Amino acid sequence: MSRLTEPAILDGDDIDAASINDRYTQFSQPGALNAFNTRDGAFDLPHFKRGNDAWLAPDLYETTMGWNLWKHSSYHTRIGQTTGAAPYTVLDSVGATDVLDFGPLGVVVAPTDILRVYWDLSVRARWEGTRPWTGGALTFTVLHSGGGGSSAISNGYGCWAFWLEWDITDNTLSNFVEVPGQGDFNTVVTGSRGGNALTNCGSTSITPAIIEGADIVEDGRVNGSVLVYETGWSSVDGAWHYIPTGGTTTTVYGVRVVYSGPFGAHNGGGVNYLVRNDAVADDARLDQQAGQISALHMRLG
Amino acid sequence: MSYTPPYTVADGTVLTSAQLEGNSQALRIYLHRGVASSDFENTPWIQTRHVQAPVYEPYSGMQHGVTGYQGGNWAGGTNIRLQFATKFLSGNGRTTSTEFHPAPQTAIELAFRQDAKVLFHYWWELENGRDVSTASYQAPASPAGTTAGRRVYVVPYTGAGFNSGTAYNNRSRCQETRNAGDGVTIGYPIGTRRPYVMTGGYGAKQGTFARDVTGPLVTTFGLSIHSLTDRCGVVNWGIALEAYYF
Numbered sequence: 001m002s003r004l005t006e007p008a009i010l011d012g013d014d015i016d017a018a019s020i021n022d023r024y025t026q027f028s029q030p031g032a033l034n035a036f037n038t039r040d041g042a043f044d045l046p047h048f049k050r051g052n053d054a055w056l057a058p059d060l061y062e063t064t065m066g067w068n069l070w071k072h073s074s075y076h077t078r079i080g081q082t083t084g085a086a087p088y089t090v091l092d093s094v095g096a097t098d099v100l101d102f103g104p105l106g107v108v109v110a111p112t113d114i115l116r117v118y119w120d121l122s123v124r125a126r127w128e129g130t131r132p133w134t135g136g137a138l139t140f141t142v143l144h145s146g147g148g149g150s151s152a153i154s155n156g157y158g159c160w161a162f163w164l165e166w167d168i169t170d171n172t173l174s175n176f177v178e179v180p181g182q183g184d185f186n187t188v189v190t191g192s193r194g195g196n197a198l199t200n201c202g203s204t205s206i207t208p209a210i211i212e213g214a215d216i217v218e219d220g221r222v223n224g225s226v227l228v229y230e231t232g233w234s235s236v237d238g239a240w241h242y243i244p245t246g247g248t249t250t251t252v253y254g255v256r257v258v259y260s261g262p263f264g265a266h267n268g269g270g271v272n273y274l275v276r277n278d279a280v281a282d283d284a285r286l287d288q289q290a291g292q293i294s295a296l297h298m299r300l301g
Numbered sequence: 302m303s304y305t306p307p308y309t310v311a312d313g314t315v316l317t318s319a320q321l322e323g324n325s326q327a328l329r330i331y332l333h334r335g336v337a338s339s340d341f342e343n344t345p346w347i348q349t350r351h352v353q354a355p356v357y358e359p360y361s362g363m364q365h366g367v368t369g370y371q372g373g374n375w376a377g378g379t380n381i382r383l384q385f386a387t388k389f390l391s392g393n394g395r396t397t398s399t400e401f402h403p404a405p406q407t408a409i410e411l412a413f414r415q416d417a418k419v420l421f422h423y424w425w426e427l428e429n430g431r432d433v434s435t436a437s438y439q440a441p442a443s444p445a446g447t448t449a450g451r452r453v454y455v456v457p458y459t460g461a462g463f464n465s466g467t468a469y470n471n472r473s474r475c476q477e478t479r480n481a482g483d484g485v486t487i488g489y490p491i492g493t494r495r496p497y498v499m500t501g502g503y504g505a506k507q508g509t510f511a512r513d514v515t516g517p518l519v520t521t522f523g524l525s526i527h528s529l530t531d532r533c534g535v536v537n538w539g540i541a542l543e544a545y546y547f
Contacts, residue, residue, distance in 0.1 A: 005489065016312060017310040017311055017312045017314075017316075018312075020310045020316070021306070021309055021310050024304075024306035024324050024328065025306060027304040027305060027306075027328055027331065028303045028304050028306075029302040029304055029340070030339055030340055031339060031341065031342055031343055032318070033336065033340050033341045033342065033343060034338070034342035034346040035346045035347070035348055035351065038347070038351050039351075040350045040351060041350070041351070041352070041353045041354070042351050042352075043347065043351055043352045043353065043367065044352070044353040044367055045353075045366075045367045045414055045415070045546065048367060048547060054547070055547045056368055056369075056545050056546075056547055057418045057545035057547075060417075060418040060419075060420070060511055060512075060513055061511075062510075062511035062512060064473045064474070065397065068472075068473045070454065070472050070473070070475040070477075071396070071399075082533050107522070116513070118508075118509040120474070120476055120506075120507075120508045120509075122476065122477060124476060185483050211482070211499070211500065211501045213499045213500075215496065226496075227482075227483075229449075229482035229483075229499075229500050229501045230447075230449040230479070231449075231479075231483070231501060231502065232449030232450075232479030232480075232501055233449070233452060233477050233479060234476075234477060234478060234479065234504070235475075235476035235477060235506055235507060235508075236474070237506065253468065274507070289309075290473055290474075290475070291474065291476075292473070292508070292509070292510070294420070294509055294510075294511035295511075296420055296511065298491075298545075
């Protein structure tokens with residue numbers, strides 16, 4: 001506490017050397033200026049050094065990604081993938097992979113920091129052939145259709161998945177791996193089909209691969225025809241954050257969005273999974289257009 | 302270093318006015334520009350009460366303080382603010398049109414006092430169509446099932462001064478939803494034949510727009526729409542912004 005406690009000089013007081021010296025030396029209080037010397041509301045924006053002082057939000061990165069033709073006059077088309085495949089990356093107009101590059105020094109995420117990532121991407125899921133999703137498994141169910149018949153119909157789980165990878169090796173951006181909490185969907189779950197437990201889908205977003213219903217549905221029975229609608233162009237978006245654990249510091253040189261499909265839902269041993277539908281992958285298509293990805297590096301404490 | 306009086310008075314010596322004034326002058330200099338970091342208590346001591354309290358602007362839903370802006374606005378609250386998107390404001394559904402129009406009330410204007418890192422968040426939930434009008438300059442409406450080309454696009458809008466000096470619809474950040482594949486019937490029983498979620502006409506989207514802002518700057522953030530359908534109901538929407546001065 002830094003306070004001046006010397007009383008004022010009053011009539012009748014002696015003026016001697018000690019008294020005069022004390023009135024000056026009381027200002028000599030190193031390491032003592034603190035809250036008691038600062039009035040309420042003393043600090044406002046003009047007092048803070050101008051410019052980005054890298055204190056609360058040290059780093060902000062953003063970029064568009066994909067092929068920016070929003071009317072969809074041209075786009076990239078990807079064929080469905082089977083277990084073991086490396087995921088597709090988001091391609092720009094000339095077919096190069098888009099990455100959110102954090103620069104030569106990367107972003108240093110300390111244990112007291114958070115890295116927040118947001119992205120969106122316009123895509124269109126579609127199929128070759130006639131209702132191929134009713135082959136294989138995972139993406140359809142069979143309902144009674146009256147008269148002893150049955151009808152295979154989408155169960156609503158058919159999808160393409162999108163997730164994040166990062167490069168924490170160096171700024172060559174050639175060592176991308178899945179971000180923490182995210183798997184690559186290639187761990188065999190059932191039969192020979194790879195997938196992730198949902199607990200290992202930390203950065204995953206999905207877009208439906210099928211829009212299908214049925215007419216005249218009653219008491220669990222399909223009495224009318226199956227109705228198939230184009231999924232059409234739509235957008236998928238995602239958000240993810242990272243806080244280093246165990247007191248470690250992580251240097252991140254870049255992040256990127258990757259995707260694969262088709263997937264369906266699976267439950268085994270009480271665990272819910274997103275699993276590849278290898279049997280019909282060759283008929284699945286995903287058209288990829290454009291979007292954006294941004295990252296904000298902030299202090300938590 | 303902390304203040305040290307240049308002259309120390311000793312008993313029995315003459316004290317001159319210059320010596321006294323010298324000490325006072327040194328003290329003035331110290332208080333004006335001589336306080337060093339070593340003079341401050343070496344533990345965090347600035348309390349929240351020492352910092353100017355942020356100002357809350359209730360209509361825009363924004364809070365502005367020394368760290369920047371935080372807050373947002375949404376379709377709910379005491380007044381439901383359902384919005385519509387229609388092709389009649391953006392080219393009548395012509396496939397050649399590239400017109401966008403701002404979605405009413407979905408924008409906020411902010412005054413950045415200095416350089417800031419800005420993260421604009423937005424989301425919306427819409428039911429698009431169903432539009433099966435037959436003008437030939439539009440995306441096909443027949444045969445049935447081919448209306449997916451009639452889309453509604455929503456993009457983040459940024460005001461003047463933010464992008465090369467002009468207001469800008471950030472078309473590279475389009476997010477779209479297709480026309481409903483089936484719709485409302487006028488035959489008995491009148492009503493929705495199938496829900497939007499079942500026929501592709503339902504869109505729940507969210508996006509962000511991040512940018513370093515050079516201040517001071519007064520600008521706007523909001524949503525703009527390009528519609529290829531005659532009627533699209535934006536049943537819910539929200540915008541929020543976080544901006545950091547340092």
